[in-house]
Amino acid sequence: MSARQSVLKPLNATAFDVLRIRADFPILKLAPGGKPLVYLDNAASSQMPQQVIDRLVRYQTTQHANIHRAVHTLSEIATAEYEEARRKLARFINAREEREVIFTSGTTEAINLAMHGYGRKFIGAGDEIILTTLEHHSNIVPWQMLAEEKGARIRVVPINDAGELLIDEYETLFNERTKFFGMTHVSNALGSVNPVKPMIAFARARGVPVLLDGAQAVPHMRVDVQDLDCDFYAFSGHKMCGPTGIGVLYGKAALLERMQPFKGGGDMILSVTFEKTTYNVIPQKFEAGTPPIAAAIGLGAAVDYLAAIGMDAIAAHERALLDYATEQLARLPGVRIIGIARDKAAVLSFALDGVHPHDVGTLLNQDGIAVRTGHHCAQPVMQRFKVPATSRASFALYNTMAEVDALVAGIRSVQKVFY
Amino acid sequence: MADPKSLYQEVILDHNRKPRNFGVLEQASHKAEGHNPLCGDHLSVALNLDGERIAAIAFQGESCAICKASASMMTASVKGKTREDAETLIQEFRDMATGHIDVDKQAHHLGRLTVFSGVHDLPTRVKCAILPWHTLHAALHSVADISTESENDPMHAPIGDA
Numbered sequence: 059m060s061a062r063q064s065v066l067k068p069l070n071a072t073a074f075d076v077l078r079i080r081a082d083f084p085i086l087k088l089a090p091g092g093k094p095l096v097y098l099d100n101a102a103s104s105q106m107p108q109q110v111i112d113r114l115v116r117y118q119t120t121q122h123a124n125i126h127r128a129v130h131t132l133s134e135i136a137t138a139e140y141e142e143a144r145r146k147l148a149r150f151i152n153a154r155e156e157r158e159v160i161f162t163s164g165t166t167e168a169i170n171l172a173m174h175g176y177g178r179k180f181i182g183a184g185d186e187i188i189l190t191t192l193e194h195h196s197n198i199v200p201w202q203m204l205a206e207e208k209g210a211r212i213r214v215v216p217i218n219d220a221g222e223l224l225i226d227e228y229e230t231l232f233n234e235r236t237k238f239f240g241m242t243h244v245s246n247a248l249g250s251v252n253p254v255k256p257m258i259a260f261a262r263a264r265g266v267p268v269l270l271d272g273a274q275a276v277p278h279m280r281v282d283v284q285d286l287d288c289d290f291y292a293f294s295g296h297k298m299c300g301p302t303g304i305g306v307l308y309g310k311a312a313l314l315e316r317m318q319p320f321k322g323g324g325d326m327i328l329s330v331t332f333e334k335t336t337y338n339v340i341p342q343k344f345e346a347g348t349p350p351i352a353a354a355i356g357l358g359a360a361v362d363y364l365a366a367i368g369m370d371a372i373a374a375h376e377r378a379l380l381d382y383a384t385e386q387l388a389r390l391p392g393v394r395i396i397g398i399a400r401d402k403a404a405v406l407s408f409a410l411d412g413v414h415p416h417d418v419g420t421l422l423n424q425d426g427i428a429v430r431t432g433h434h435c436a437q438p439v440m441q442r443f444k445v446p447a448t449s450r451a452s453f454a455l456y457n458t459m460a461e462v463d464a465l466v467a468g469i470r471s472v473q474k475v476f477y
Numbered sequence: 478m479a480d481p482k483s484l485y486q487e488v489i490l491d492h493n494r495k496p497r498n499f500g501v502l503e504q505a506s507h508k509a510e511g512h513n514p515l516c517g518d519h520l521s522v523a524l525n526l527d528g529e530r531i532a533a534i535a536f537q538g539e540s541c542a543i544c545k546a547s548a549s550m551m552t553a554s555v556k557g558k559t560r561e562d563a564e565t566l567i568q569e570f571r572d573m574a575t576g577h578i579d580v581d582k583q584a585h586h587l588g589r590l591t592v593f594s595g596v597h598d599l600p601t602r603v604k605c606a607i608l609p610w611h612t613l614h615a616a617l618h619s620v621a622d623i624s625t626e627s628e629n630d631p632m633h634a635p636i637g638d639a
Binding site: 133413414415416417420421431432440446447475476 | 517525539540543599
């Protein structure tokens with residue numbers, strides 16, 4: 059018994075063991091071109107631990123059938139596992155009820171669901187939608203489409219030179235025509251963690267529903283949707299050690315019930331005649347067709363994995379990585395860090411004097427270092443800082459201080475090529 | 478994948494540092510703008526045709542080293558050449574960058590421009606190298622605005638073969 063405890067205990071009780079975590083991720087053993095992979099593109103997509111890979115294999119080899127349909131055993135197992143994944147996700151973000159968790163293909167579809175389901179029903183001509191400068195295109199374009207269709211107007215919360223939202227300006231944007239507020243929890247381009255709680259409270263006090271884009275938050279910090287009191291919360295599986303093709307729209311049940319369906323098809327109905335179709339209850343109302351069952355179950359396993367390590371421990375580790383990387387990059391001549399918000403997630407966007415980010419990315423890649431270069435699907439942010447693009451290193455739970463050193467050495471070697 | 482260092486050769490870095498024919502061409506007879514919305518590369522090419530001959534050419538813009546060096550070497554290569562010769566180079570450069578001709582084995586007129594042959598191993602960078610040539614093509618045909626993502630781009634074709 060005591061031997062068994064000693065095996066189990068370290069998972070929860072000991073200090074963060076990054077090497078042990080790394081051992082769970084087979085892809086991190088790759089060495090492209092003979093150089094160990096230094097994967098710093100986690101804001102685009104994270105890697106998958108063996109535990110999640112194994113779960114996908116187990117589902118596919120022993121549990122797969124379509125869900126919510128047949129009476130045979132496999133279908134019952136698949137349905138139970140899929141719904142168990144929903145329970146895990148609900149617990150992970152502390153949703154009040156499981157039915158508030160709608161599986162989508164990812165954050166983009168989740169926001170589109172909110173736009174079609176809520177926006178197209180409740181937002182009309184002359185109404186105003188508030189967004190922020192920090193939004194990813196996926197939390198801009200759907201609302202622009204809605205605004206164009208309905209004759210509504212988009213208003214934008216500005217940011218300062220550090221990459222922080224201007225809260226006073228935010229508050230002045232509200233008026234009696236304000237019908238929706240969409241905001242990213244964490245900026246994907248700059249890493250700014252927005253002061254979401256007071257901003258949500260301000261909007262809700264004026265009866266304005268709030269959607270948070272949590273794609274860059276859920277993988278890196280504890281998120282409690284009840285504590286935040288937002289109306290919608292969207293995030294993606296593949297940025298949190300889960301598979302691609304799966305994500306979540308959390309919505310308050312009362313709101314989801316008032317919304318119209320997004321996609322029509324099987325599973326989202328109770329009965330269909332050519333005269334009238336009765337829609338299913340939530341969450342099924344929004345999950346038309348056969349969902350990505352394996353991906354949902356895989357995401358459930360990813361949540362188990364992250365929860366066992368602990369989101370607070372992950373956040374602390376990533377904070378240390380960010381602090382170290384920021385300090386090291388700041389020492390390099392010719393490097394400008396873009397986005398220096400007081401509260402930041404482990405995202406480091408930077409510009410090198412005289413070197414275009416694409417050249418930085420190609421040359422870092424030669425040292426085995428994977429960073430993202432470009433506008434990060436956040437062109438308004440790039441316009442605000444008057445840069446065409448940046449290089450972005452984004453960290454995850456499995457990154458190490460040694461990898462920060464590799465990045466710094468890589469940047470030095472890029473500078474040697476160009477100067 | 479080829480060593481990208483083979484792409485960042487001294488000749489390319491030199492043209493990036495000191496681009497030739499960089500600036501404004503007064504009273505150009507032909508010009509076009511080119512941009513790659515994916516990375517923000519943007520340049521304009523202006524030229525003066527004297528009959529069928531490119532008497533003067535200049536470019537300006539903001540782009541990565543591959544794009545800027547490609548533009549610089551392009552202007553140096555086509556200056557004084559006929560429109561037809563320039564079109565041949567445009568086609569050959571594009572074929573080289575997309576891996577449709579092997580410059581070591583097949584006949585071509587690219588000369589020093591073969592320093593860009595390594596780009597076809599870097600699919601995400603092919604457009605950087607080709608953009609100036611697309612823009613030159615557009616200028617010669619007086620297409621006002623060109624984008625590597627535009628369906629109106631007369632040079633538009635899938636690049637980076639699977």
